[in-house]
Amino acid sequence: MRGAALVLLGMAALGCKSLTASPSDYAAYRAVRVGPTVASRLRAASDYLQRYPEGAFHPEVARWFTQIEPRFFEASADTASGMQMYLDALPHGPHAAEAADRRDALQAAQKSQTGERLSRAGALLEQRLARAAERRADVVGAYSAWVAQVLDLDAWRLPPEAAGEPFRTAFWGDPRPTCTRGTCFKIEAYPYELPIDGKLESFVCALEVKLRLERGVLVEVELGGPDLFARLFEAHQARPVAADDVRDREGALGWLVELTSGAAARRLDPHRCAVMPVPPAVLVRHCDGLRLEIIAATGPKSPDRVVIRGMGKL
DSSP: OHHHHHHHHHHHHSOOOOSOSOHHHHHHHHHHHHOSSHHHHHHHHHHHHHHOTTOTTHHHHHHHHHHHHHHHHHHHTTSHHHHHHHHHHOTTSTTHHHHHHHHHHHHHHHHHHHHHHHHHHHHHHHHHHHHHHHHHHHHHHHHHHHHHHHHTOSOBTSOGGGOOTTHHHHHHSSSOOEEOSSEEEEEEEEEEEEEETTEEEEEEEEEEEEEEEETTEEEEEEEEETTHHHHHHHHHHTSOOOTTOHHHHHHHHHHHHHHHHHHHTTTSOHHHHEEOOOTTEEEEEEETTEEEEEEOOSSTTSOEEEEEEOSSOO
16 A cells, blocks of 8 residues: 555656756656656666756656655565665665665564574474374383283183282273173274374274183283284384385384393293294293293284283193
């Protein structure tokens, strides 16, 4: 709006004059009259005043320039681009030094604000990445905790309801398990995120905890799920792991064996309790009335399993 007002004012302020001036004088004056924008007319006016100090139109152009130039500066002063527009039109104008200073100050403020926004965005991204890393660690930690809790279970050869803490809370808490005549089971879902192409994508690791009963007493606990070992491994690696990729599968199995062996070491010493595994088992520990086996899936429809049997007939 201020620019439009300046155009109208500029057109009204320049009056008509009989053509008694030289052709070059009049041509320079005409550029002031017919320029398409206020900026172009100001540029032409400044040029005319410098080139024709004694020109026929000098008083008229000087009056118009004196009226319009400060208003043009004021109308452009809110933005760095406006100040640059002033400097492009009048590099040596009355407000040129002030325009340059204001342009530089506005650009610095813009950079600072942009830097602050980027800094805030970077800080938020770092926080989200940190939380994502914690959640991935929680997935691996939850699996290791289940292995340790099952090995410490005090309800072998007893009804599963007789189990003490912390297994009791872990298994009988939410989500509530489902029990049939020979089994009780529940599925724990552990969400996590992986950085993919610069973004965090959501994944979930599903872990089924299944209690097997014989004549109503607990004899076996199975921790399993579809592609369970691949999901745990990718949470550890912070990258997608394809369960049907040979290298990924071998990497997942090797890492899972080390993780499980470590989680079980307090109750099943790897030196004293190691047993040669028979496929599809990839790890066996057996001593002191406990037996642990890691059994890899044998096909796309079979689950990965960790099977732990307790005291009694094994």
